[in-house]
Amino acid sequence: MMNETASEASLVEMRGICKSFPGVQASDDINLRLERGEVLALLGENGAGKSTLMNILCGLYRQDSGDVFVRGIKADIRSPRDAADLGIGMVHQNFMLVDTMTVAENVVLGMPSLAFIPDMAAIRQSILELGERYNMTVDPDAYIWQLSVGEQQRVEILKQLYRKAEILVLDEPTAVLTPQESKELNAVVKRMQAEGKSAVFITHKMDEVIAFSDRVMVLRKGKVVAEKVTADTDPKDLARMMVGREILFRVEKAPFKPGAVVLELKDVCADDERGLPALRDLSLQLRTGEILGIAGVAGNGQRELSEVVTGLRPVKSGGISINCVDSTNKTPLQIIKSGVSHIPQDRIAVGAVGDMSVANNLAMKDYRSAPISKGIMLLPKRILEFARKMIGQFNITTPSPETRIKFLSGGNIQKTILAREIESCGSLLIAVYPSRGLDIGATESVRKELVAQRDTGKGVLLVSEDIDELLSVADTIAVLYDGRAVGVMPTEGADPEEIGLLMAGVQPSGKESNS
Amino acid sequence: MSFAFEKRKTVSKTAIVAVPIISFIVSLVLTGILLVAFGADPFSTFAAMFKGAFGSGRALTETLVKAIPLMLTGLGVALAFKLKFWNIGAEGQLTLAGVAASWVAIYWSPWLPEPLLLPTLILVGCAAGALWAGVPALLKTRLKVDETLVTLMLNYVAILISQFLYYGPWRDPKGFGFPGTQMFPREAWFPRIAGRAHIGLYLALVAAAVLWFVLNRTRWGFELKVIGNSPRAARYQGISVERNILLAVLLSGALCGLAGVGEVAGISRRLQQGLSLGYGYTAIIVAWMAQLNPIAIPFVAILMGGLLVGGDQVQMVMGLPSSMGLLMQGMMLFPMLAGSLFTEYRIKKITGTQARESARGGA
Structure with a gap:
C-alpha cells in the first residue's frame, strides 16, 4: 500500500553527521532516527556532543558532512526558520525570550506569517486554548520578567506548539525546574506524544531518561556508544554506558600520607544565583597531602562549593574552617591571604582577564x-x-x-x-574542572601539577566530572548530588560504577534516592 | 576573497598616535565640505581659526583659559571611563564645586586666616565635586542604578542650585540687579600666569602626571585596570570592586570639581551666569580623543580649547556662526570613535577557505 511505504520513512533521519570545532570532534559519524510519536532521549556527559547534534537539526550549526532527512525527504536546514518550516522547534537551555514583552508577543515574535498589525485578541485566545489543551496555563498578558523559570519554559514550549511544531527538541529542560515542574513537563510531553508529535530530549540524568523516553541514545565524545529501548535498560546500565570505561594513564604519586585537617565544612548550606538551595548540609574534610576529588554531574553544587570556600558566595548556615581557623563568610581577600588558591570553573571570564x-x-x-x-x-x-x-x-x-x-x-x-x-598557594588549592576542554598533553601537565602540590604537603580539592581523572589523581572521592555529599570513599578500591550511580542520584543498593 | 577585522594581539602603538591625528584631519575635511556649502572658503576660515586660537599671545592665553577646565574634567571623566563607569556628570560636578568654592570665598573669608583661604577653597570645591559624583557611584555600587542617567540628571540639579543661589540669597546687593554674587575678596583669587590663564594650569598638569603614575605604577592602578576589564575576575582575585569604583569615582568628581574651582576663583571671581560653557560635555570628547591616557589629555584639551576660541574668531572675522568650532569638535568625535577600532583591530585579507572557516568558527 502507498501509505505503508510513506510511513516506513522515519520522521527524522540523520545519516553520517560529522561536525568539528577547532580541536574537538563534536559529532563523529552519527546516525539518528526519530519516529512519529516517539520520545528519544539523548544521554551523555557535558561535551559529549548532544547539543551540537540538535543544533544541526535546528539549523543553528551546519554539519561538515552527512545528511538530514525529514519525512523521507532530504532536507537542507540552513537556519532556524528552515527548521521551523519543517516543523522542528527547539527549547534552548537558556531561554530566548524578550523580558520586557508579554507572553503573547513573545509567542508570535519573529513569525514570518504574522500580519503587519497582528490580531492580538485572536493570538491570546489561541494561547489560552493551547494552554488548556496541554494543561499548562500561562497568562498571555504577563510580562516575561514577571514569570518564574518554569513558567518561562512553558512559554517557550507554547511558542513551538503555536508554530505547529511536530518535532520538539528540549535541551536539558529539567536543569532549571523543580521536581514538581519536571513532572508537569513530563505530562505535557506525554500529551504531545498522544497527538502524534515527537520529541528529542537532551539530558544527563538517568532517572529522566527512564521517566520521559521511549528510546535512548547514549553519546560519548561525539560518538554513539549505545542505542536502546528505554524499557530494556536500567539506570545502572545507562550510567556505565555514559561514563564509559577507558583506562587512562596513571599519574605517578607518592604514597598517601595525610596530615592535619586543612579544610573542614560542617553542615554548610548555600543558595545559587536564583536563590534556590544549592548546598544542603554539606560536610567534608580535607587533610594536608591529600587530593579530595569531588565527583558529580555538573549543576549539583560544585560551583557553589568552590565559591563558599573561597568567600565568593555567602554561607547561609554551617561553618567552614581553613587550617582550623574559622573562615565562614570571610572576604575573598582574607581567604586568599590565609593561603588558599583557586583555579575557577570559568577560566576566560573569571580566572583570567582576556584583555590584559x-x-x-x-x-x-x-x-x-x-x-x-x-x-x-x-x-x-x-x-x-x-x-x-x-x-x-x-x-x-x-x-x-x-x-x-x-x-x-x-x-x-x-x-x-x-x-x-x-x-x-599556601596550604589549600581548589581546582574546578581544571582539565576540561584541554588536550591530552595539557591535561597531563595539569594533573601532574596537582599531584606535585599534594606531594609537597598541600591539600587539594579537585572538582571534576571525569571519573577517570578522579580515579587516577584523587586519594579520596566524595560524590556530590543535589548539594549533598552522597558518598565519601577512598579511591583505593572504589568502584567506578558505584560512583556513576551515586552521581545519578541512585543509591548503590538499587533503591532510588527520594529527591 | 574578502576582508575581515582581526583583533590585534597587542595594542598597536602606531595606531594610538595615528588615529587621533587622522581623525583630526578627517574632521577638517568634513568641516571644510560644510564650509563650502556655507559659501565660505575653508582654507581662509581654518587659517583664521588657527590665528584666532594660537596666533598671538592673547589668543594663546585665551586658548589656555578654555583648556584648563577641559584638562581637569577630561582627566576626571577618563578615570571614571577606565572603570566603565559612564560619568557624564562632569558639568554638574564642576558647577557644584564652583558653588562650594564661592561659598568659602564669600562667607568664610571674614574669619578664615588668609593663607588658609585658597587651600580651603580648593579642598571644599573638590569635596563638593566628589560628593556630586559620589551620589551616582553609591547608587550604582549599592543598588545597581544606571550611572549614565543619574550623572546626567544631576547636572541640571547642580546648575539650578547655582542659579537659585546667585539669583536669590547670594545675589550681590550692590550689583544693580545683575544676577551674580559679589566679587570674591582678593585673597580668594587664583593667581594668574599670563593674560587670564591662571595657576589652574599647573594644577591640571600636575594632576595629569599624578593620575598617569597612579594608574600605571601603583597597586591601586593595577586593581582599577583589572576591575575595568573584568569585575568578576577582580572579585575572584580578592579585589573589592564596589569600594574601588566608589573611590575612583569620588576622585573623578574631585578632578571635575577642581575645574569649577578654577573657573570661579581664576576667571569670573564670582559666581554668575555662564560658569561652564559645556566643558563637562566636551570633556567626554577630550577623554576619548586622548584614548583615556592622562598624558595625552592636556594636549587634546589645548586643541579643543583652540577650537572654541578659534570658533569665536571665525564669527568675528568671517561672519560665520561661532558654533562652527563646536561643530568641528563633534565632527572630530565620529572619525575618532570609528578610528579607535584600529588600535584594537587590523584589517585582514582572507581567501575563500579561510572565509569559510571563520564563518564556521563564528557559528
Whole structure:
C-alpha cells in the first residue's frame, strides 16, 4: 500500500553527521532516527556532543558532512526558520525570550506569517486554548520578567506548539525546574506524544531518561556508544554506558600520607544565583597531602562549593574552617591571604582577564607584595621578570609575556592560571574542572601539577566530572548530588560504577534516592 | 576573497598616535565640505581659526583659559571611563564645586586666616565635586542604578542650585540687579600666569602626571585596570570592586570639581551666569580623543580649547556662526570613535577557505 511505504520513512533521519570545532570532534559519524510519536532521549556527559547534534537539526550549526532527512525527504536546514518550516522547534537551555514583552508577543515574535498589525485578541485566545489543551496555563498578558523559570519554559514550549511544531527538541529542560515542574513537563510531553508529535530530549540524568523516553541514545565524545529501548535498560546500565570505561594513564604519586585537617565544612548550606538551595548540609574534610576529588554531574553544587570556600558566595548556615581557623563568610581577600588558591570553573571570564597581558595575568595574585610591588608602588620590570620565570617553569607557550592572554590556547590560558595559583598557594588549592576542554598533553601537565602540590604537603580539592581523572589523581572521592555529599570513599578500591550511580542520584543498593 | 577585522594581539602603538591625528584631519575635511556649502572658503576660515586660537599671545592665553577646565574634567571623566563607569556628570560636578568654592570665598573669608583661604577653597570645591559624583557611584555600587542617567540628571540639579543661589540669597546687593554674587575678596583669587590663564594650569598638569603614575605604577592602578576589564575576575582575585569604583569615582568628581574651582576663583571671581560653557560635555570628547591616557589629555584639551576660541574668531572675522568650532569638535568625535577600532583591530585579507572557516568558527 502507498501509505505503508510513506510511513516506513522515519520522521527524522540523520545519516553520517560529522561536525568539528577547532580541536574537538563534536559529532563523529552519527546516525539518528526519530519516529512519529516517539520520545528519544539523548544521554551523555557535558561535551559529549548532544547539543551540537540538535543544533544541526535546528539549523543553528551546519554539519561538515552527512545528511538530514525529514519525512523521507532530504532536507537542507540552513537556519532556524528552515527548521521551523519543517516543523522542528527547539527549547534552548537558556531561554530566548524578550523580558520586557508579554507572553503573547513573545509567542508570535519573529513569525514570518504574522500580519503587519497582528490580531492580538485572536493570538491570546489561541494561547489560552493551547494552554488548556496541554494543561499548562500561562497568562498571555504577563510580562516575561514577571514569570518564574518554569513558567518561562512553558512559554517557550507554547511558542513551538503555536508554530505547529511536530518535532520538539528540549535541551536539558529539567536543569532549571523543580521536581514538581519536571513532572508537569513530563505530562505535557506525554500529551504531545498522544497527538502524534515527537520529541528529542537532551539530558544527563538517568532517572529522566527512564521517566520521559521511549528510546535512548547514549553519546560519548561525539560518538554513539549505545542505542536502546528505554524499557530494556536500567539506570545502572545507562550510567556505565555514559561514563564509559577507558583506562587512562596513571599519574605517578607518592604514597598517601595525610596530615592535619586543612579544610573542614560542617553542615554548610548555600543558595545559587536564583536563590534556590544549592548546598544542603554539606560536610567534608580535607587533610594536608591529600587530593579530595569531588565527583558529580555538573549543576549539583560544585560551583557553589568552590565559591563558599573561597568567600565568593555567602554561607547561609554551617561553618567552614581553613587550617582550623574559622573562615565562614570571610572576604575573598582574607581567604586568599590565609593561603588558599583557586583555579575557577570559568577560566576566560573569571580566572583570567582576556584583555590584559600574560605577564599581568600572572602577577594578578602576587602584585600585592614584594618583589613585584614595593609599598603602594608597582614595579613593571619585576612583573616581566616574574612572568618570564613562570612562563619557563610551567612551559606556557606564548609569543611574548606582553601578549594578551585571550590569544593563547585554552591549555596555555589554563597553565597561566595554574602557574599563578600554584606560585601563590599556601596550604589549600581548589581546582574546578581544571582539565576540561584541554588536550591530552595539557591535561597531563595539569594533573601532574596537582599531584606535585599534594606531594609537597598541600591539600587539594579537585572538582571534576571525569571519573577517570578522579580515579587516577584523587586519594579520596566524595560524590556530590543535589548539594549533598552522597558518598565519601577512598579511591583505593572504589568502584567506578558505584560512583556513576551515586552521581545519578541512585543509591548503590538499587533503591532510588527520594529527591 | 574578502576582508575581515582581526583583533590585534597587542595594542598597536602606531595606531594610538595615528588615529587621533587622522581623525583630526578627517574632521577638517568634513568641516571644510560644510564650509563650502556655507559659501565660505575653508582654507581662509581654518587659517583664521588657527590665528584666532594660537596666533598671538592673547589668543594663546585665551586658548589656555578654555583648556584648563577641559584638562581637569577630561582627566576626571577618563578615570571614571577606565572603570566603565559612564560619568557624564562632569558639568554638574564642576558647577557644584564652583558653588562650594564661592561659598568659602564669600562667607568664610571674614574669619578664615588668609593663607588658609585658597587651600580651603580648593579642598571644599573638590569635596563638593566628589560628593556630586559620589551620589551616582553609591547608587550604582549599592543598588545597581544606571550611572549614565543619574550623572546626567544631576547636572541640571547642580546648575539650578547655582542659579537659585546667585539669583536669590547670594545675589550681590550692590550689583544693580545683575544676577551674580559679589566679587570674591582678593585673597580668594587664583593667581594668574599670563593674560587670564591662571595657576589652574599647573594644577591640571600636575594632576595629569599624578593620575598617569597612579594608574600605571601603583597597586591601586593595577586593581582599577583589572576591575575595568573584568569585575568578576577582580572579585575572584580578592579585589573589592564596589569600594574601588566608589573611590575612583569620588576622585573623578574631585578632578571635575577642581575645574569649577578654577573657573570661579581664576576667571569670573564670582559666581554668575555662564560658569561652564559645556566643558563637562566636551570633556567626554577630550577623554576619548586622548584614548583615556592622562598624558595625552592636556594636549587634546589645548586643541579643543583652540577650537572654541578659534570658533569665536571665525564669527568675528568671517561672519560665520561661532558654533562652527563646536561643530568641528563633534565632527572630530565620529572619525575618532570609528578610528579607535584600529588600535584594537587590523584589517585582514582572507581567501575563500579561510572565509569559510571563520564563518564556521563564528557559528
